[in-house]
Amino acid sequence: MAVGINAMPVTFVAHALAIIAAIMVLVWTISFRGGLAWEATNKNLIFNLHPVLMLIGFIILGGEAIISYKSLPLEKPVKKVIHLVLHAIALALGIWGICAAFKNHNESGIANLYSLHSWIGIGVISLYGFQWLYSFGLFFYPGGSANLRSSVFPWHAILGLFVYILAVGNAALGFLEKLTFLESGKLDKYGTEAFLVNFMAIVTILFGALVVLTASAKSTSSSPPVDDESNYSYSAI
Template identity: 60%
Template sequence: MKNLIKSAGFSDQFILAAIMMYKIFPKLNHDTTKLIHLILHAIAIVLGAVGIYCAFKFHKESGIANLYSLHSWLGIGTISLYGIQWVFGFVAFFYPGADPHVRRGALPWHVLFGLLVYVLTLATAELGLLEKLTFLQNSGLDKYGAEAFLVNFTGLVVALFGAAVVTAAVAPATHVEEPEGYAPIPVN
């Protein structure tokens, strides 16, 4: 189950959507955007916690030690920081909400710390791929076989996609002017 949750990237997809909410829907009501941002992050935290629970359960059932790898250490640290970030965002920006002056000062730090946690989730995913590939190769998998290629290609896609998300998140908002004489097609 843990591998299903993590390899399918379920929690990472919710993190991505939550990060990009303000960029994707800039004209959506701010309070609505904030609520969606909060809910998507909450779903990602729950999925991350379920993934960690499943890893511990699988290790116990298989007689494998827990917390022996950098992947597991970084995973625990990342989900902990993610939880702290979520609680801070909830209290400062949602309920009860800090003073507007405090929120304005905290927002850049909230964004920066949020992106740092996102990068940590990417690093944890990359380490998980590497760990799995190492296990497979130690059990006889061809180092240049299709499975190795797939894992390496997946790692490359995760890194490039993560870089694109961070770049899009920090890029200044741009306003695209409609060409002169342009009129949208009326929808009836």
């Protein structure tokens, strides 16, 4: 059942929060943490790619993919393509971000997959990939029957929102984990960087909440159903 608000106004705030979060993570990794690099003597520069790619690539673009399907005043086939492509880019950048973390650990002699954040992260990226692959085959190409798509879509929406909420929560957990490591290395607990990371986590959570609210809100389209996908909306959940 859709929430009794229009999706479009909510998206304006969500877009603003996305821009703020992107700026914050770039300021953090470049101004406070020294920059970004795939190959570097300072292995911390390799790790810095991880929060940037996971937040901007995975969380923000993944959220925009959900928002686009509900809020854009376009025809359904166009929205489906935008939804699919944005999720594909988010998935690719998320995989790259995880690879950056593994590369940093391997070249720094740090153990992999020892934290709850890393365990959840592998689970999230795996579920995200599974969701994209079966959705591509069922809803895009070669495509399932109308009855099959109609029956599967509510589960597609539920799983998609579940994975996204889990991703946002894990991002906040990752910020906490990194900040804890930094503070154990004598970073000022009440310094500018510590406050920046904490506020960045809050903005990320707020963005994720607005993405879910948009998915549950009424669609911007007022046109009557015209095809077998007339019930395809996140409000189907």
